[in-house]
Amino acid sequence: MIVCHCARIRSSDIHAAVAWMRAADPHGLITPGKVYRALGKRPECGxxxxxxxxxxxxxxxxxxxxxxxxLRSPAKRRMK
Structure with a gap:
C-alpha cells in the first residue's frame, strides 16, 4: 500500500526499515522521524x-x- 505519494513510501518500505532498525539495535526506540531518516526521506506535505x-x-x-x-516507576507520594 502506498503511504506517501510525495516521498514514494510504501507500507512495505516502513516495515523493512523497522526490521532493519530493530536488527541493528534491539533495544532502541523506533520513532517516525528515525524511520523517515532510515529511508532517506522526509515528510513533504504532511x-x-x-x-x-x-x-x-x-x-x-x-x-x-x-x-x-x-523503567518508569510511579512517583512515591510524600506524606506531610
Whole structure:
C-alpha cells in the first residue's frame, strides 16, 4: 500500500526499515522521524503522517523493547 505519494513510501518500505532498525539495535526506540531518516526521506506535505504512524504502530517490532518496559516507576507520594 502506498503511504506517501510525495516521498514514494510504501507500507512495505516502513516495515523493512523497522526490521532493519530493530536488527541493528534491539533495544532502541523506533520513532517516525528515525524511520523517515532510515529511508532517506522526509515528510513533504504532511498529509501522510497519520497513515505513516498507523502503519508504524501496526508493526509488531515498534513496541518498547522488553528491557526498557517498566523503567518508569510511579512517583512515591510524600506524606506531610
Amino acid at each position: 498529509g501522510c503522517v497519520s497513515l505513516f504512524v498507523d502503519v508504524l504502530r501496526a508493526d509488531e517490532n515498534t513496541g518498547v523493547p522488553p528491557v526498557l518496559r517498566g
